[in-house]
Amino acid sequence: MKKVIGLILAAIVIFAGTFFAFLTVESRPVDASDDQKVFVTVEEGSGASQIAQMLGERGLIRNELAFKLKSKFSGKAGSFQAGAYAVSKSMSTASIIDMIADGRTAAKSFRIIEGQSLDKVASQLAAQDICTEEEFFKEVENGKFDHPFMKYLPKGPTRLEGFLFPDTYTISLEGGAHEAIEAMLSNFDSKVTEEYYEKAKKRGTDIYKIVTTASIVEREASFSEDKPKVASVIYNRIDKDMFLQMDSIIAYIHKEDKVIASYSDIAVESDYNPYKNKGLPPGPICSPGLEAIDAALSPADTKYLFFVNSAKLDGSLTFCENETQFSKAKSDFEKAYADYLKEHPEKSDD
Numbered sequence: 001m002k003k004v005i006g007l008i009l010a011a012i013v014i015f016a017g018t019f020f021a022f023l024t025v026e027s028r029p030v031d032a033s034d035d036q037k038v039f040v041t042v043e044e045g046s047g048a049s050q051i052a053q054m055l056g057e058r059g060l061i062r063n064e065l066a067f068k069l070k071s072k073f074s075g076k077a078g079s080f081q082a083g084a085y086a087v088s089k090s091m092s093t094a095s096i097i098d099m100i101a102d103g104r105t106a107a108k109s110f111r112i113i114e115g116q117s118l119d120k121v122a123s124q125l126a127a128q129d130i131c132t133e134e135e136f137f138k139e140v141e142n143g144k145f146d147h148p149f150m151k152y153l154p155k156g157p158t159r160l161e162g163f164l165f166p167d168t169y170t171i172s173l174e175g176g177a178h179e180a181i182e183a184m185l186s187n188f189d190s191k192v193t194e195e196y197y198e199k200a201k202k203r204g205t206d207i208y209k210i211v212t213t214a215s216i217v218e219r220e221a222s223f224s225e226d227k228p229k230v231a232s233v234i235y236n237r238i239d240k241d242m243f244l245q246m247d248s249i250i251a252y253i254h255k256e257d258k259v260i261a262s263y264s265d266i267a268v269e270s271d272y273n274p275y276k277n278k279g280l281p282p283g284p285i286c287s288p289g290l291e292a293i294d295a296a297l298s299p300a301d302t303k304y305l306f307f308v309n310s311a312k313l314d315g316s317l318t319f320c321e322n323e324t325q326f327s328k329a330k331s332d333f334e335k336a337y338a339d340y341l342k343e344h345p346e347k348s349d350d
Contacts, residue, residue: 026066027093030059034089039174042100044082048072051080051100060087060096067093076101083107084172108175111168112184114289115218118161119255121287131177139177147189148197152208154283162211162284163188191290199297208283213296215284219248220307222315227292229319231299233307234280242305244274252285311336 038058042051052067061067070093071077079101086106087096110128112121118140122133131139140160153159164181165188171179192207200210213234221227237244250261253270266273272281288296304319306326311318311333318333320326 023066023070026063027070028062029092030062030089032090037086037088037106039084039106039172040087041084041172042080042082046080046082048077048080055087055096058087060089060091061093063093067097070094071097081105084174086173105170106173107170108173109168109170110180112164112166112287114166114292115286116164116166117252117255117286118158118164121164125177125180130171130175130180135177136181139181143178143181145182145185147185149188149192149207152206158283160185162215162287164287165191166287166289192293196293196297203297209280210293210296211288212280212284214288214292215286216244216246216248216281217295218288218292219251219286220246221292221295221317223317224291226307226317227295228298228300229302229304230307230317231295232302233304233319235299236303236305238279240305241278243276243278244280246274249274249281249285252281309333309337313337313340 038060040054040058040060042054046054048068048071049064052061052064052071055061055067056064068077071080074094074097076097081100081103083103083105084107085100085104087099091099108128108130110125110130112124116124118137122136125131125136126133137157141155141157149163153163160181164184167184167187169180169183169187171183196210197207200207203210213231216234217227217230221230234244234246247261247265249272250265250268251257253268253272254265266275269276271277272285274281302319303321305322306320306329307317308320308326308330309318310316311329313333313336318329320329
């Protein structure tokens with residue numbers, strides 16, 4: 001009996017030794033001298049088997065079984081995180097497992113702020129090496145995206161204006177224009193829920209016109225409390241068949257940041273010109289945030305028809321119901337601004 005037990009123990013030792021030797025050998029780097037990064041994507045819900053197969057097909061691990069066993073024995077088989085990863089043949093199986101389980105994705109980030117137009121987003125993405133401006137606008141006009149709001153959008157180079165939701169984004173290192181745009185559109189989709197579409201319908205409009213209104217609100221109002229009031233001015237002027245005459249729209253036409261338009265500025269021939277065309281412009285003029293979209297759906301209940309920068313010079317607005325009030329508020333602002341420039345002459349060229 002002792003002899004049998006001894007043979008069994010010896011067999012176990014030999015098996016264990018062989019097994020761990022197999023794991024040790026087959027978990028080594030494929031090529032310790034090759035550190036060229038290969039970008040791979042782990043899909044949501046992927047397990048050790050799927051990941052091992054994907055890495056094996058790319059030649060990034062020596063043995064798929066070794067990967068699966070190593071994942072199980074390390075206790076990380078159920079901890080793999082979705083994302084894009086930079087893997088090289090110089091990495092061991094253990095280091096690859098640790099990286100994916102820890103979620104150390106290979107990514108690049110960018111931030112879109114409220115009030116940016118497509119042109120500004122394009123130049124920003126180009127400056128951050130996400131994509132070229134040409135690649136960006138090609139995707140804007142022709143890219144295939146599947147979201148509920150897409151059916152409301154016009155064709156053309158400004159198709160997605162207003163729908164690239166302001167936020168901070170992270171995409172894979174190999175991601176380009178399509179991935180960046182899809183991230184922004186998906187975020188819009190997650191924030192602007194079905195409830196928003198229903199509210200728009202109750203107002204007798206659609207989400208595209210709501211975003212168009214919100215984009216003007218975003219460019220005109222700096223403070224949260226002013227946004228519903230600006231929205232009310234927009235709707236009140238449209239109801240009274242008045243021109244909107246808002247200089248943020250003129251700035252959009254001229255692709256400039258200034259918001260105080262000159263006579264030559266407002267003489268421009270454009271369907272967007274709010275001094276020559278009544279109603280909303282043909283489309284959004286920037287990417288509005290959720291506050292502005294909420295304001296466009298739920299404007300303040302006012303009789304305001306005008307607004308002007310406040311004499312406080314803090315970015316707030318003064319709202320008026322008639323031209324007499326507006327003229328006084330405008331005069332107060334201009335006097336306060338003139339006094340400010342006297343005290344700060346270095347700001348006169350701003």
